[in-house]
Amino acid sequence: MKRGVSRRAALRSALGALALGAYPARARAADYATAKDALEAIEGFEAGVERFYLRLDRTTPASRLMIASFRRDRHRHRAHRDRIRRRLGVPRPEAAAASESASGALPDLREALSSLVYAHAEALPALGDPVAVSLLLADLVDLARHLTVVDLWIEAEADRG
Amino acid sequence: MAEPRRDFVTRLACAAGWSAPLLGLLGGTARALPKSEENDLAILEASLALEHEAIAIYETALQRNLFLAGLRTYAVEFVGDHKGHRDTQIGLVRQRGARPVSPRDDYDLGRMRTGDAALRRCLEVEIAAQRAYQVLNSQIRTRDYLLTAAFILVDEVRHETVWKRVLGVKIY
Numbered sequence: 068m069k070r071g072v073s074r075r076a077a078l079r080s081a082l083g084a085l086a087l088g089a090y091p092a093r094a095r096a097a098d099y100a101t102a103k104d105a106l107e108a109i110e111g112f113e114a115g116v117e118r119f120y121l122r123l124d125r126t127t128p129a130s131r132l133m134i135a136s137f138r139r140d141r142h143r144h145r146a147h148r149d150r151i152r153r154r155l156g157v158p159r160p161e162a163a164a165a166s167e168s169a170s171g172a173l174p175d176l177r178e179a180l181s182s183l184v185y186a187h188a189e190a191l192p193a194l195g196d197p198v199a200v201s202l203l204l205a206d207l208v209d210l211a212r213h214l215t216v217v218d219l220w221i222e223a224e225a226d227r228g
Numbered sequence: 229m230a231e232p233r234r235d236f237v238t239r240l241a242c243a244a245g246w247s248a249p250l251l252g253l254l255g256g257t258a259r260a261l262p263k264s265e266e267n268d269l270a271i272l273e274a275s276l277a278l279e280h281e282a283i284a285i286y287e288t289a290l291q292r293n294l295f296l297a298g299l300r301t302y303a304v305e306f307v308g309d310h311k312g313h314r315d316t317q318i319g320l321v322r323q324r325g326a327r328p329v330s331p332r333d334d335y336d337l338g339r340m341r342t343g344d345a346a347l348r349r350c351l352e353v354e355i356a357a358q359r360a361y362q363v364l365n366s367q368i369r370t371r372d373y374l375l376t377a378a379f380i381l382v383d384e385v386r387h388e389t390v391w392k393r394v395l396g397v398k399i400y
Contacts, residue, residue, distance in 0.1 A: 136400040188378035192371040197260055200366040200374075207378065208362055211385035216400055218386075219393055 097189045102199070103157045105190030106148055110160065112183040113141065118168035119176040126171050133216065140209045147202040154199055173221045180214045240356040244277035245329070253363050263369035265324065271364045272321050273329050275377070278360055279314040280331035282353045283307060288337045289346035296343060302390055303350070309383045316380075320373060351391040358384040 099105035120138065123130045152159055168175070187207040194200050241254050247270055252258030261267045286307035289295060295303045321328040340349050361381040368374040392399050 133400050184382055185379075188375060188382065191365070191378050192374050197263075197366045204362050204365055204378070204381070207381065208358065208385050211382040212389050212399065214382075215386045215389040219390070 097186065099190055099193040102151070102155045102190075102194050105186075105193040106152065106157060107160060109148070109183065109186050109190060112179070112186045113144075114163065114165050115179045116176070116183050117141075117165040119171070119179055121165060121167040122171045123176070125167070133220075137213050140206075140213070144206040144209065147206055151194070151196075151199040151202055154196060155194070173217060173224065177214065177217050177221060180210065180217055184210045184214050236352055237356045237359050240278065240281065240353065241274070241360065243332075244274065244281060246274045246277070250274050250364065253367065254360065261367045263367070265369070267367060268369050268373060269321065269324055269326055271368060271377075272317050272324075272373070273326075275357075275360060275364065275380075276314060276317045276321065276329050278353065278357050279310050279317065280329070281335055282310045282350075282357060283314060284331060284335045285337065285340070285346075285349050285353055286310065288335075289340065289350065292341070292346075294340070294343045294346035299343075299347075299394060302394075306350075306354075306387045306390075309387070313380045313383070316376060320376070347391055347395055351388065351395060354384055354388040354391060358388050 097108060099108065120134045124134050149159065151157070184207065187203055187210060190203060191200050194203065238251065238255055241251055246254070249258060249261055249267075250270060253261065286303055290300070290303055290307065318328045337349075340346055358381065361377055361384055365374060365377045365381060368377060389399050
């Protein structure tokens, strides 16, 4: 049940501080100045997650259905980001081919997914456009669900010993 | 869950006292609100009302011992999250010089007497909260509240996904 995520813990502390009106900017993992920076960060974290999927797809047949579903969501997320780029006039970067992760450990995948989820949250204030925010929020919801699915998988593995 | 999702989400939002413009957003009949301090406050109050309801549901179910042992841990975790969301948003309302909305006296929990009824009621309020934060967040004007609401949304999705899994609803 315990979710060992240092990044999330830091963000939670920041959330608590916000209630007291003392939200320190340095407590944030990222404070993107522009939509371009935010979208590029998301794409970097997304590539990090894909590296785990490549490995799991090859080494863990039981994960293939889940990964196929997550990749369908990712396809939609990329389309959303393309729309956001068009709306905001942000150029699309060159896509680099992802290489397989050296680790197939679920906690490492969890950390990579967590970074991607929170990059979406942190990107929202940099967008400055309600439609772009709506699109990225929809992706955030999908990714938070993916993160929970992986949490449940980790818990099931732990229960099995 | 026999009632269509949009209907029960709207019903919960109505019961929570949401204003007509916010209900319009939730129901898809309105597309945007003017970005203003007043609307940020209305969004805060609407979100806070749902947090109060979620806390009441979880606390009642926990007091009645309706969760199986393995699920009780989740319920304790999730009610803790909701209390954190409540306190954060109460702080934000007070920062704006307003008085936060209080919990209602009655959340119609009399019939929640079985584990299955409790799980379904928890899932219902989590879906409503997830939908509410997703729809309302794009209307938030204040940078820090937008970020806070996004973090809260991540928690709501976690809660919803866990209860869906427990109830055998597809999660991927």
